[in-house]
Amino acid sequence: MKKPAPSAPQVPPEAGLTHHPETLANRRRLPVAVELNYRECLLFLNRSDMECTHSLNDDAVRKAFCTDGRGWLSEIRPAAQGGLTLTLLNGDAPADWAARLAAYVRDWWDLDRDLQPFYLQVQHDRLLAPLVARYRGLRLLGYPQLFEALSWAVIGQQINLSFAYQLRRRLVHRYGGKVTFEGHSYWVFPDAATIAGARRQDLLAMQFSRQKTDYLIAIAAEIADGRLSRESLQAMEPSAARERLLQLRGVGPWTADYVMMKCLRNPSAFPVGDVGLQNAVRQLLRLPGKPTEEELRELARPWSGWEAYATFYLWRTLI
DNA sequence: ATCCAGGCTCCTG
DNA sequence: CAGGAGCATGGA
Numbered sequence: 001m002k003k004p005a006p007s008a009p010q011v012p013p014e015a016g017l018t019h020h021p022e023t024l025a026n027r028r029r030l031p032v033a034v035e036l037n038y039r040e041c042l043l044f045l046n047r048s049d050m051e052c053t054h055s056l057n058d059d060a061v062r063k064a065f066c067t068d069g070r071g072w073l074s075e076i077r078p079a080a081q082g083g084l085t086l087t088l089l090n091g092d093a094p095a096d097w098a099a100r101l102a103a104y105v106r107d108w109w110d111l112d113r114d115l116q117p118f119y120l121q122v123q124h125d126r127l128l129a130p131l132v133a134r135y136r137g138l139r140l141l142g143y144p145q146l147f148e149a150l151s152w153a154v155i156g157q158q159i160n161l162s163f164a165y166q167l168r169r170r171l172v173h174r175y176g177g178k179v180t181f182e183g184h185s186y187w188v189f190p191d192a193a194t195i196a197g198a199r200r201q202d203l204l205a206m207q208f209s210r211q212k213t214d215y216l217i218a219i220a221a222e223i224a225d226g227r228l229s230r231e232s233l234q235a236m237e238p239s240a241a242r243e244r245l246l247q248l249r250g251v252g253p254w255t256a257d258y259v260m261m262k263c264l265r266n267p268s269a270f271p272v273g274d275v276g277l278q279n280a281v282r283q284l285l286r287l288p289g290k291p292t293e294e295e296l297r298e299l300a301r302p303w304s305g306w307e308a309y310a311t312f313y314l315w316r317t318l319i
Numbered sequence: 320a321t322c323c324a325g326g327c328t329c330c331t332g
Numbered sequence: 333c334a335g336g337a338g339c340a341t342g343g344a
Contacts, residue, residue, distance in 0.1 A: 158339075158340090159339095159340070159341065159342085160341080160342065160343070162342075162343080163340080163341055163342060163343090166341090166342095167340095167341095207340060207341070208340085209338095209339050209340050209341095210339075210340095211338090211339060211340095212339085212340090
């Protein structure tokens with residue numbers, strides 16, 4: 001109740017959305033020095049047809065942003081000469097748009113990390129060796145925004161992924177930003193300040209549980225007023241950042257590790273209680289039941305330092 | 320119908 | 333400190 005509940009999207013649909021032809025001014029190549037399997041990344045981004053904060057257009061990924069009071073629509077595609085091509089599809093490009101978008105994409109796709117040490121380390125691991133051979137170049141697709149990462153983790157707790165996507169979409173469509181381009185709507189995940197001002201009853205009406213409603217609004221408030229930020233967490237030792245996350249109501253070990261993995265980019269983060277991870281291991285090893293936490297930790301010993309990537313590659317087998 | 324989903328908090332013995 | 337109820341809904 002700290003802020004009035006905004007009842008309109010953050011960006012009016014008609015704001016600043018003049019289409020103009022693609023020119024060098026709104027297209028830039030992003031060199032990629034690491035191994036990148038674009039097709040595999042696309043497959044992961046396409047894992048749910050209920051995803052609403054990015055979309056696929058043939059081999060291109062489209063993602064909208066709301067900054068400086070305006071809505072932007074960007075497109076990512078593989079470049080003929082290697083790397084990626086970033087295009088700003090709408091609006092007049094500010095001078096620094098390319099640098100800002102490139103920074104976001106490098107973060108989102110984890111493009112500054114050399115995976116050779118990981119591949120080398122697990123090349124004889126009975127679980128991971130076949131996976132890194134098959135999916136080599138798959139990047140850990142993350143959530144650069146702390147609030148988005150935390151929200152998605154909290155939403156996904158306990159319920160099946162399909163219902164989680166429904167809840168997320170309702171949240172985005174009610175509180176997020178919308179960018180309209182060539183007759184299509186592109187959505188932006190709401191920022192923390194907006195959800196901090198959301199009304200409890202509105203989230204309940206969207207079928208969020210009472211607990212998740214309270215968790216989300218409280219977490220949003222902490223982020224909105226600066227008590228919690230990605231920057232402050234990244235300035236800490238990983239163990240201290242994890243402890244800080246665990247102080248949040250609604251954040252247990254799984255959520256803390258998930259956020260460490262997908263937002264803070266700690267390669268050692270290991271959401272060992274994850275049911276998807278357990279099911280992936282059960283299938284690959286043809287176990288009669290889900291492995292216990294102890295068994296998982298034993299299996300994960302050879303992945304030391306790369307548990308986050310190992311988990312991500314194991315999740316990939318579930319697609 | 321019953322159990323389980325990308326868990327967590329809170330209450331009980 | 334271990335164990336269990338409750339949460340919201342949907343799919344198997």
